[in-house]
Amino acid sequence: MIETFRRVLRRLGSVETTSVLIVLCAVIALLGIFLPIRTSNWMVLPFALLMANLLAALATNARLKSQSMLFAFHAALVAVIVLVGLDRLHAMHGRVEVAEGSMFDASAVAAEHGLLHDLRLGEVRFLQGPFEITYAPGMKRRETESVIRIPEQNGGWREVRVGDHTPLIFGDYRFYTTHNKGFAPIVTYVSASGDSRTGAIHMPSYPMNENKQGLAWTPPGATKPLKVWLHIPEPVFDEAKAWKFVKPTNTRLVLIDGDERHELSVGEVVSLGSAQLRYDGLRSWMGYTIVGQSMIHWIAAASLMACLALLGHVLSVLIYGSRIPAAGAEHGG
Amino acid sequence: MALEPAPRRRRRSHLIAAALVLVVIVAAGVVLEKMPGSGPTVATAPQQSASSxxxxxxxxxxxxxxxxxxxxxxxxxxxxxxxxxxxxxIPEAHVNLGFAFLAMQRPREAATAFDRALSIDAKQINAYYGLGAALDASGDRKGAIGAMRTFVHLSDKKDPFQRKAMSALWEWEAAENGATPQQGEADAKSKPEAAAAKDAAAGETTASIEQQGGAGTGAKPEAVATKDTAAAEAPAPSEQKGEAGAKAESTAVAMLDTARRNNAPVPPPLPAIADMPDALTPPEGVISIVNVWASWCGPCRAELPSLQAFAAALDPSRYRLVGLNVDRDRDFAREFIRDTAVSFGNFWDGRGVFAKARFQVEAYPQTLFLDSSGAVIARVSGTREWPADAAEATVAEILASGQKKEPK
Incomplete structure (x- = not known):
């Protein structure tokens, strides 16, 4: 019985099994590019088998047992795999758009997270300030610097500047600016019942959608969407030149309600049935990508360990050469 | 001292190696995690919202x-x-003043205001409508007929006030010719629309606007059309008066548009080609040049300015250049046309269904040349130069390029 178990363990930990499983994982990874299988739970299976293969090899492979550095390398690989698995279970990735002058709203985040992640974005509080983006000629986006204001207990605000590579770190979350940003008309909508709400309509990303600054928007409490179009009278940039992202002036908000078309300058009001809408002004919005604090440091440490161990093994082979026992000596492979 | 057996020694060295791996990973992980991440901090007050x-x-x-x-x-x-x-x-200020005077039943001052508007811009269509109503209210029937005829002539056939203006003309002319208009059942139910037009100009405008569901500041000719229908179906004096109020208001809004839009007119809604599939076919002796384009298509956008100049340079008795927009959303296509000041006529073909079925167009832009039978006699796929200074020579060159006439 024990001997059978050892035989199975040796077979599982053999170099042949390793080769087969690595090829299998590679094929599945390649297929995942073209097929939606990458979201399937079955994707875990080949990688779990590979992990079992690695553990079995550590337990049975004579060469691993006889060479400490090689053993350390494989142990570090086990650590990497375990950490990556834990990382996935705790991972969180989200996107959010915040209008200038608005507080971050956790309910507006589109997030994906692992089973063990405790989503605590509700604790994040900051105010979006202005931001500056520079473009090189040919519409090449360069630096983004977004001003974030964080409320402090004494009633003041702490100002930080974040960018594509300089995150805002909030507890377990990191907020990075992205290419995604645009204009946000601020409107006040007074419903038929007299409820007044002021908010921002985030128009499509600019300048990516320079030619289509329009979207469908359903006012609060309304059942039918309005079509909203932002009329920008003057071009904001010349593609051939360097420019900075700026808000256009003299914009007008076009509202299309069925056959009716209304056009508002800043400060103007329109009646929509028995409701009213006022165009209060134009701001901009910034899109952030949010990354939950991951185990990336631990994965990096384990990877570093694996690299060092492999380096040590290579050096020992170079130094001691043929005096290293042959692989599989213990299990006769 | 006896040596440990080899397997035991190996096992111990493995444990040491594993422990070392663990220690190194933990130490490196802690160090990496404690490394600094973010930038400077400055205390400041929150930004005030921008005032407009x-x-x-x-x-x-x-x-x-x-x-x-x-x-x-x-x-x-x-x-x-x-x-x-x-x-x-700005003529619209005068026009709206005229409608306000009409509402105050001061038709002479209203007529003066409409006159001033027309002296600034002879194509101020709404001023003719108001002038007609004002002159009629002042007792100048001939002047009223002249103004209203001009309105009918200049205004779009789909203008909801066309019908009212024509009805008013019919009544006024009949009265001028000494004939009494027949008071049919329908007329008995609703006042003749000429009178409605007059009342409209003179009446309590906004009260009825409120009653009709508050088209409000943004009332537009399109919205007024709906009101017209409602008024015709269920007439009531206040509603009829309200129509003029709506007209006055729509004029006011039209003025707002004009005053603040860098003189780029809002184009009418794009007619759907699916509703009028033969609209691209030109009359005998004329060639239709149909540019199939989309606002999301960069080359199409790049081509529009030169096409526009090209269209203006063509002899309209021989060539007619129109656009066939294949955007998904008709309203947004219209706004794009307005923003880019495209002035040649355009039809809308949502997602290019018609262009694909009728002309096998699957890539944009494409420019088709149609004869009076509707057949494609030449086709330019992609962009090309459209030189305005050699427009007709360019057309001749394309037509002579040897392409076969395609079946209709």
């Missing part, structure tokens, strides 16, 4: 519109008069 600026003219004009909406013609007249004083060169 409105010009004095815009303020006065908006005040006039709001007053009209609330039924306060006197305040509206004062506000439009103020707007007119600030900028006397």
């Amino acid at each position: 600026g409105v010009t004095p003219f815009g303020q006065a004009f908006a005040k006039g519109i709001e007053a009209m909406r609330l039924g306060d013609a006197h305040t509206a007249a004062r506000a439009f008069d103020e707007a007119r004083a600030i900028n006397p060169h």
